[in-house]
Amino acid sequence: MPELPEVETIKRALKKTLQGATITNVALSNKRLRFPISKNALSTIIGQRITGIRRRAKYLLFDLENNLILLAHLGMTGKFYLAHASEQIRQHDHIRLTLANGHELRFNDVRRFGFVDILQRDHANKHDRLKNLGVEPLEKTFNGQCLFSKTRKTKKPIKNLLMDAKVVVGVGNIYASEALFMAGVHPKKIASNLTKEQCNRIAIAVKQVLNDSIKQGGTTLKDFASLNGEQGYFAMRLQVYGRRGENCTVCSKPIDRLVLAGRSTFFCKNCQKL
Numbered sequence: 583m584p585e586l587p588e589v590e591t592i593k594r595a596l597k598k599t600l601q602g603a604t605i606t607n608v609a610l611s612n613k614r615l616r617f618p619i620s621k622n623a624l625s626t627i628i629g630q631r632i633t634g635i636r637r638r639a640k641y642l643l644f645d646l647e648n649n650l651i652l653l654a655h656l657g658m659t660g661k662f663y664l665a666h667a668s669e670q671i672r673q674h675d676h677i678r679l680t681l682a683n684g685h686e687l688r689f690n691d692v693r694r695f696g697f698v699d700i701l702q703r704d705h706a707n708k709h710d711r712l713k714n715l716g717v718e719p720l721e722k723t724f725n726g727q728c729l730f731s732k733t734r735k736t737k738k739p740i741k742n743l744l745m746d747a748k749v750v751v752g753v754g755n756i757y758a759s760e761a762l763f764m765a766g767v768h769p770k771k772i773a774s775n776l777t778k779e780q781c782n783r784i785a786i787a788v789k790q791v792l793n794d795s796i797k798q799g800g801t802t803l804k805d806f807a808s809l810n811g812e813q814g815y816f817a818m819r820l821q822v823y824g825r826r827g828e829n830c831t832v833c834s835k836p837i838d839r840l841v842l843a844g845r846s847t848f849f850c851k852n853c854q855k856l
């Protein structure tokens with residue numbers, strides 16, 4: 583399943599290639615995606631120029647000239663790839679946007695948990711998928727102060743809070759474990775008991791693990807064509823995740839595992855005291 587760093591990398595690649603391109607036609611397969619979209623709705627973007635491509639959480643937003651937004655989510659197996667319009671359609675190509683330059687942006691999704699929707703820019707923040715999203719972890723608004731205030735009234739373990747998209751978006755299970763190790767905070771620590779200093783360290787660590795992963799992605803996906811490649815977590819250098827029983831890279835004691843909210847959580851008892 584594509585994670586935030588991957589979606590960010592895909593966004594950058596799409597932006598480089600598609601910003602300024604004009605959509606001249608659209609086509610749909612007869613298979614339903616996670617949410618259905620009608621040919622009529624999709625047709626409203628014909629003739630429109632793509633003025634920008636943004637990311638919000640794990641959603642891609644294509645801004646169009648006529649104040650519409652094409653919203654896309656990759657689900658489990660969704661991917662975008664670019665082909666010449668004359669190139670044969672592949673199995674699982676569900677949406678095709680023909681561009682004025684003779685190319686086609688194709689949305690291919692084997693399991694069809696992904697989807698595409700068209701929305702009015704003015705109503706974007708009220709869209710069902712976007713309205714309850716928390717802060718973006720890579721933006722300045724996510725910092726120690728922000729995390730400190732969001733943790734004051736909750737008895738949840740900090741790891742669960744970090745993975746709550748209503749609080750902060752895009753911090754997946756692996757990233758949460760890695761960031762808490764980097765910050766020296768036990769994953770089970772009750773959020774309201776965190777000090778401001780710990781919140782600062784966690785916010786910095788979250789940004790660092792995500793940025794490291796984006797950097798990896800930048801080298802993995804060198805050009806747009808590779809958007810078609812394998813998806814999942816980028817090959818990160820993991821300090822704790824999946825390393826139960828192996829030596830901690832800081833203190834050499836064995837890494838532990840526990841389960842929080844049904845998810846495997848890895849940490850060092852010695853470096854991350856409760």
Ligand SMILES: [Zn+2]
Binds near residue numbers: 851852
């Ligand atoms: Zn350690």
